[in-house]
Amino acid sequence: MSGAGCRAECTWKRHIAEQLKQRDRVQRQAFEEIIQQYNRLLEKADLQAVLSERLQTERNDIQNRHDLSPGADGSRSDVLLQEMAQMRIRHQEELTELHKKRGELAQNVIELNNQMQQKDKEIQANEAKMQEYQQRITELEGECRELRSSLQDLEKANQTLKDEYDALQITFNALEDKLRRTTEENQELISRWMAEKAQEANRLNAENEKDCRRRQAKLQKDLADAAKEPLPIDPDDDIEVLSEEAPEQPGETSPGRAASRTPRRRSINSYGSSPEGADTHTAPCTEVRVPTTALHVFDAHDGEVNAVRFSPGSRLLATGGMDRRVKLWEIVSGHCELKGALTGSNAGITSIEFDTSGSYLLAASNDFASRIWTVDDNRLRHTLTGHSGKVLSARFLLDNARIVSGSYDRTLKLWDLRSKVCIKTVFAGSSCNDIVCTEQCVMSGHFDKKVRYWDIRAESIVQELELQGRVTSLDLNADRTELLTCSRDDLVKIVDLRTNTVRQTFSVPGFKCGSDWTRVTFSPDGSYVAAGSADGTLYVWNVLTGKLDRTLCKQHSSTVNAVAWSPSGAHVVSVEKSSKAVLWSDL
DSSP states (O other): OOHHHHHHHHHHHHHHHHHHHHHHHHHHHHHHHHHHHHHHHHHHHHHHHHHHHHHHHHHHHHHHHHHHSTTTOHHHHHHHHHHHHHHHHHHHHHHHHHHHHHHHHHHHHHHHHHHHHHHHHHHHHHHHHHHHHHHHHHHHHHHHHHHHHHHHHHHHHHHHHHHHHHHHHHHHHHHHHHHHHHHHHHHHHHHHHHHHHHHHHHHHHHHHHHHHHHHHHHHHHHHHHHHHSOOOOOTTOOOOOOOOOOOOOSSOOOHHHHHHSOOOOOOOOTTSSOOTTOOOOOOOOOOOOOOOEEEEEEEOSSSOEEEEEEOTTSSEEEEEETTSOEEEEEEETTEEEEEEEEOOOSSOEEEEEEOTTSSEEEEEETTSEEEEEETTTTEEEEEEEOOSSOEEEEEEOTTSSEEEEEETTSEEEEEETTTTEEEEEEEOSSOEEEEEEOSSEEEEEETTSEEEEEETTTTEEEEEEEOSSOEEEEEEOTTSOEEEEEETTTEEEEEETTTTEEEEEEOOTTOOOOSTTOOOEEOTTSSEEEEEOTTSOEEEEETTTOSEEEEEOSSOSSOEEEEEEOTTSSOEEEEESSSEEEEEEOO
């Protein structure tokens, strides 16, 4: 047996001995008086027996004397008889008293016996409890041993973890120092890279200016050559002579000034074409042609293509991708020919928008900024920074002097292009995926499944509309009375802006929204809706009937990210998650 077991056994034996001594002291004190009374009672009984024997002896002596001297002394015998009678009375009284005390003592004995029995029961109950407690003590001692063993194991594990923590802390400090040095190097590299990008942008702008001057010189030469040739003039021709306008002073122009200038009428050169760089506006769309055929399938960018947009006159097509470029295309004889690339973004393009004149192009990007280029010379004019997250959508307001941008940082910002500063910032509460604008209202679609209507003047929410899924796209019809929405629950809906209710819902079993920035579009007259699916299929619904009109497939090999319908109604372009773009028409 171990030392701990011996100590435990000696402890409980000592405890039992002390309990027995305590019981002996308590019980002996309780019965000690009874035993003394009982002993006195026995002594009195013995005394009574002695007195009885003495009385009997005296009685016998008197009788003997009386027998020996009968009648000798009658008076003396009478005295003796009186004494004997008195003695008998005393003895009787003493006997009565002794019987009384005996009865009392007997009653005390009975009571004490009852108390003894009760104490015996209590002792038995205490002994049972002691056994139970002893068993509990044994169990607790076993648990204590197990807990001591577990504590030792935990102390060892804790020491091991502490050693590992110290080692990890040392490693963390080293990595933190390395991260700090790497961050400083990264900042230095970014600064150098930005300086080189600025030099490259200046170099590109200089080359563009030289190219523009060469084109202008060639055009002037062609015009001079054409002017030297005599041309027959038909008197019936309606020719308007345009006065030459003074050339613009070199420097940066803004969309605000472009919108405030009076549009010039298109002049005709000797080749019968418009001057290069001007976006001719066509008449309002009278007939929309629903696409049926892929006219041209081409690689638009080096990576994913996120955005596509037609210019207001349908002459140019702009695409933006993850290769950080915006490319301008011209549709010639059913093919898209590259006309130029707009550079300057430091991350992928997420949204594209032309101003109403087609002179400026606005693009939002993942580098937390929005940029504006002039279309005629492909020059970067403005870079608007201030968001703390990637900018997912940016739109011109109708005055072309302000733009609104929505970001992943859950804010919307209103920018004034005249002062080139942010004039308002509104916290939307959720990431903004797309924006459309009317005269004084901005509609934004958000990650929290809500479409919010903002009053630009009050910076407050006018109304809200909650959909069933995250909102990925918004578009307005030509009358700006209906809002087209697309959400991640694979539903395309038309919302009546006058009542803020869903008027129509479009869905088919094969249609699936492929990303959080999937863009859908109205046709120019608002009669059709076009949307791309995750399986590469393009769906066209008829708004009047509410039914699916066309299903165009087998051209895209990945998710369709965006769809654009030309303002003339003749072409539709869809771009996908890979590098491909498809030009559609009904030819």
